[in-house]
Amino acid sequence: MNNMKKVLIVGLGAIGSIYAVKLSAYDPDCVFVLVDEARKLRYQRDGIIFNGQPYNFHYLTSAQADQDIDLILIATKSHGLQQALDDIAPFVHPGTVIISLLNGVSSPAAIADRYGWEGVLYAFFTGHGSTRVDNAITHDGVCTIVFGEAENKTYSQSVQRVTALFDQAGIEYDVPEDMLLALWKKFVLNVGVNQASAVLRATYGDFQQNERALGIAVKLMEEAVEVARAEGIHHADELLPWSLDFIHSMTPAFKSSMLQDVEAGRATEVDLFGEVVCDLGAKHQIATPWNAMFVRLIRALEPA
Ligand SMILES: NC(=O)C1=CN([C@@H]2O[C@H](COP(=O)(O)OP(=O)(O)OC[C@H]3O[C@@H](n4cnc5c(N)ncnc54)[C@H](OP(=O)(O)O)[C@@H]3O)[C@@H](O)[C@H]2O)C=CC1
Ligand SMILES: CC(C)(CO)C(=O)C(=O)O
Numbered sequence: 306m307n308n309m310k311k312v313l314i315v316g317l318g319a320i321g322s323i324y325a326v327k328l329s330a331y332d333p334d335c336v337f338v339l340v341d342e343a344r345k346l347r348y349q350r351d352g353i354i355f356n357g358q359p360y361n362f363h364y365l366t367s368a369q370a371d372q373d374i375d376l377i378l379i380a381t382k383s384h385g386l387q388q389a390l391d392d393i394a395p396f397v398h399p400g401t402v403i404i405s406l407l408n409g410v411s412s413p414a415a416i417a418d419r420y421g422w423e424g425v426l427y428a429f430f431t432g433h434g435s436t437r438v439d440n441a442i443t444h445d446g447v448c449t450i451v452f453g454e455a456e457n458k459t460y461s462q463s464v465q466r467v468t469a470l471f472d473q474a475g476i477e478y479d480v481p482e483d484m485l486l487a488l489w490k491k492f493v494l495n496v497g498v499n500q501a502s503a504v505l506r507a508t509y510g511d512f513q514q515n516e517r518a519l520g521i522a523v524k525l526m527e528e529a530v531e532v533a534r535a536e537g538i539h540h541a542d543e544l545l546p547w548s549l550d551f552i553h554s555m556t557p558a559f560k561s562s563m564l565q566d567v568e569a570g571r572a573t574e575v576d577l578f579g580e581v582v583c584d585l586g587a588k589h590q591i592a593t594p595w596n597a598m599f600v601r602l603i604r605a606l607e608p609a
Pocket of ligand 1: 315319321339340381386388392430431562574
């Protein structure tokens with residue numbers, strides 16, 4: 306088993322910068338940030354400001370694929386994923402592990418469609434939300450990368466290599482035995498909270514205190530649970546209770562990433578949530594009227 310020495314981060318935003326900062330604190334020469342020429346100029350000029358501290362990193366364009374990259378961490382929004390998949394091509398070699406921190410359940414298959422499943426692990430970010438305004442990121446340090454193969458009774462080589470790096474770099478992680486169940490728990494939560502919060506402009510506190518607001522999130526989540534069952538996710542009956550516990554455990558003032566997108570006038574990631582529930586519902590002949598309606602409402606909130 307060879308050690309991981311070089312990490313390429315794609316997407317130096319609210320989530321990607323948490324890990325660029327952590328990895329550069331561990332070893333500034335181990336972390337690279339993939340950019341195009343325009344982003345390179347912008348980052349070289351402005352860097353990023355993470356919790357008030359300025360940072361700069363080693364920026365690489367696709368034309369500068371002169372490093373043997375062991376791990377690629379993708380942290381773009383959903384609308385940046387296809388371009389990111391094109392841009393990483395020169396860095397993907399046998400043995401390169403690729404992890405996506407995008408919300409939702411669909412990005413691992415999108416990566417595998419392009420590069421095969423061999424280097425792809427399932428993953429997601431959990432913890433407290435991270436906020437970005439232009440190049441300034443604020444995060445309170447509560448974060449875990451949950452990752453692994455679909456099943457992790459024993460750890461594959463890829464999982465062992467990533468855990469070794471994360472242990473050395475002090476990156477908090479969890480490798481659940483049933484990774485698909487973990488991924489779908491987070492998905493069901495996001496389908497309910499992110500979408501309902503975007504339309505209702507609701508914080509976690511609103512869902513904790515207002516039963517009618519929570520009831521709307523539950524309707525969205527129930528459809529996602531039915532779809533999960535049809536997709537063969539084991540223990541699907543755990544999905545809704547887990548999501549409700551998560552909602553009640555969150556800091557009341559926190560806002561979902563989708564509410565932040567709507568408030569900032571940005572495109573949303575409804576393609577990762579309601580649209581996936583509707584597509585899978587159609588595949589399994591499950592009615593998904595709540596998600597269909599929320600997709601339309603959220604699309605109407607996006608910039609024209
Ligand atoms: N923020 C949060 O609290 C949470 C976010 N997530 C998920 O994490 C993912 C990332 O979200 P977040 O970090 O908030 O998003 P951000 O918009 O803050 O960051 C995305 C970054 O990706 C960059 N980017 C897009 N395309 C490329 C590309 N081809 N090459 C290089 N960089 C690129 C963007 O650059 P530019 O600005 O120049 O376009 C931007 O800096 C999403 O799927 C989100 O749902 C999950 C949990 C919590
Ligand atoms: C981390 C969490 C659960 C915070 O709401 C999230 O995934 C999001 O906002 O998209």
